[in-house]
Amino acid sequence: MSLRDFGPNEFMFLIAAARWTILLALVTFAGGGAIGIFIAALRIAPSRPLRWLAIAYIQFFMGTPILIQLFMAYYGSSLLGFRPDPWTAAAVTFCINAGAFFGEIFRGAIEAVPRGQWESAKSLGLGFLKTLRLVILPQALQLMVPPTVGLMVQIVKTTSVASLIGLNELTRAAIKVNTVTFEPFMVFGTVAIIYFALCWPLSLYATRLEKRGNGKIQAKVKLPRLMPAS
Amino acid sequence: MQNLQFGPVFAHSDAFIDGVISTLVLAALSIFFGTMIGLLGAIGRSYGPRILSAPIGAYVEIIRNTPLLIQLYFVFFTLPLVGIKLSSNWAAIVALSIHLGAYAIEIIRAGIDSIPQGQIEAAKSLGLRPYRIVRHVIVVPALKAVYPSLTAQFILQIMGTSIVGAIAAEELTAIANNLVMQTFRSFEIYIVIAVIYFVIVQSASLLFAGIGRLLFQWKA
Numbered sequence: 158m159s160l161r162d163f164g165p166n167e168f169m170f171l172i173a174a175a176r177w178t179i180l181l182a183l184v185t186f187a188g189g190g191a192i193g194i195f196i197a198a199l200r201i202a203p204s205r206p207l208r209w210l211a212i213a214y215i216q217f218f219m220g221t222p223i224l225i226q227l228f229m230a231y232y233g234s235s236l237l238g239f240r241p242d243p244w245t246a247a248a249v250t251f252c253i254n255a256g257a258f259f260g261e262i263f264r265g266a267i268e269a270v271p272r273g274q275w276e277s278a279k280s281l282g283l284g285f286l287k288t289l290r291l292v293i294l295p296q297a298l299q300l301m302v303p304p305t306v307g308l309m310v311q312i313v314k315t316t317s318v319a320s321l322i323g324l325n326e327l328t329r330a331a332i333k334v335n336t337v338t339f340e341p342f343m344v345f346g347t348v349a350i351i352y353f354a355l356c357w358p359l360s361l362y363a364t365r366l367e368k369r370g371n372g373k374i375q376a377k378v379k380l381p382r383l384m385p386a387s
Numbered sequence: 388m389q390n391l392q393f394g395p396v397f398a399h400s401d402a403f404i405d406g407v408i409s410t411l412v413l414a415a416l417s418i419f420f421g422t423m424i425g426l427l428g429a430i431g432r433s434y435g436p437r438i439l440s441a442p443i444g445a446y447v448e449i450i451r452n453t454p455l456l457i458q459l460y461f462v463f464f465t466l467p468l469v470g471i472k473l474s475s476n477w478a479a480i481v482a483l484s485i486h487l488g489a490y491a492i493e494i495i496r497a498g499i500d501s502i503p504q505g506q507i508e509a510a511k512s513l514g515l516r517p518y519r520i521v522r523h524v525i526v527v528p529a530l531k532a533v534y535p536s537l538t539a540q541f542i543l544q545i546m547g548t549s550i551v552g553a554i555a556a557e558e559l560t561a562i563a564n565n566l567v568m569q570t571f572r573s574f575e576i577y578i579v580i581a582v583i584y585f586v587i588v589q590s591a592s593l594l595f596a597g598i599g600r601l602l603f604q605w606k607a
Contacts, residue, residue: 182389210502220584222546222549226576228560229574229577232567232577233578236573267432280558289492314455315454317454317455317549321550328456341465341468345465346461348457349453349457349461352453352457352492353452353453357448360448368490
């Protein structure tokens, strides 16, 4: 016995919930990208303590499950005397977490530019930041694109974890619809198709970019493999 | 601002130990089954009959482009409808194995593709039987080539087990959530859990590196 059947209304409810998944993914992409630039800069900075700081950041966020990070932000901030709403907790956690992955991608791209270019820029009298901006980044940028598109797929999938702190995105909407219709095959099948429709084009695009970029610079920049729980 | 109090957290250290054991069992079983799926799938896709290629490819793409959480719910809610009743933990193992299987197929296939065709022809011309060729000329060198990627995926799998509490399976994160409700020391508990996961992940990396050395050192 179920309260209602899976019909067009339920389908539209799921489609409507997908916009929150998309919005959260876009926020994560933008915020994580910005943090990633900062982390990558620290990671290759000439000062050793700064590099260690970046390594610790990356190790923590890649080496623990994102769900724990999310719980820590959502439930744990009561220690500081406030309770964020699920949206804030999820957006902040995902941005900080994605920052570690973006940081590794950016660093990989920067390090793929041959070492000799740093040395020649130095011999021309350019400082660290100027070398980075004028010589290294223009070449590194095109190497960053394929793994960044790949990371976007991971981010879309990872947003589903936010349903576990009660954020009303696609996965949580699916649980709600499943509770009233009890047609799990239809509900989770539909939601899987929606996620697939969001992710697959990006995956194909990433693969195509990767193939096209092969052999541009000897070292290929790879998407870091560790993306917890996606 | 409250003070950090770890006392009530460590009073429940036996619960943490149970959690660690459950998490390791979930991870180990799903890694075993997932790798088996990966091996069979990769061999089937590269050397099996052509009919197999499309379904295996579809399986890989579907799993890799949908969230683990949805796969988990799908397995947990639909299996009983077709008459398969599993406990939460076994449903989690099934979902996690199916999940890892898709990634393992992709990874192992990359290894198989890296083996030169001439090597297989050489083995044939030496009169090796098909089973010997698959084992010694294809699978072992392929696994050696992709071992680092494969174990990175295993590490990911260990962290992925943290979300199976969503279907009421028992593991470290779910046990932590129970403790949070009992003690209200949420921040302390999640800090401890994060450290435990971190230690598990780092030890697993070391362990996999060690196993890799043992397994492949004579097979250069």
